[in-house]
Amino acid sequence: MIQPSQADVRRFFCGVYAKARTTAPLEPMEMLVSQWIDEHPEYHVELADVDVALASMQTASPSQQNPFLHLSMHLSISEQCSIDQPRGIRQAVELLTHRLNSLHDAHHQAMECLGRMVHESQLSGRMPDGEAYIACVQRHATKD
Template structure:
């Protein structure tokens, strides 16, 4: 939707959260974003300052978590479960959410997803769905 436009994507998160707080109507994606943001109160202050949120560079080597990446991984996992793509992930998602609760299960799953995406980027290949599912099964 945003291509490589990081700033536009970050602004969309901020706008979705602001619309939610103002009780304005939300489209489907805005609703999903607002739900994930609501589940992460540690990010609320960030999303009320559009320019700070848009411009900040997060440094993992300095122990900083990128909240947009974090929330985006939640959205990705939820979309995967909703579409059962890769095939079999819905059953794993249901098992893990029953075992850990939704948010904690997704946090565990995000590690597997992030590793799968990182390896695909590093190797310039498509993500390996089989290895991804195997990682999830170990949880």
């Protein structure tokens, strides 16, 4: 399993942003990342300068949105859905997408569930609970 550092992740996202802006050919993973970057123009300034992005790791504030974490979560949910892992996530996100009429908005609600699952796993010292994660997304999908 590849475990990139925080700096590696920032370099990757900034590199994809730069590459997409030059219309250079993108690898499949880069195309997916570029699509999510395009959905978030508010992050373009931060993605445009890799040196600033790396320097800002030292001054990150918990109250500020982290574009690199946010985009990483979009990418994680996309990958989870593509392989349906944990089993049932694809259907849950599809149901949520249909209810909201927006894949982007569905991802944002699924992110809340994903973040909660990761947080609870870290607090308890146990493996992430995929069933609880899917149940959370399903609850969002079936809300009135």
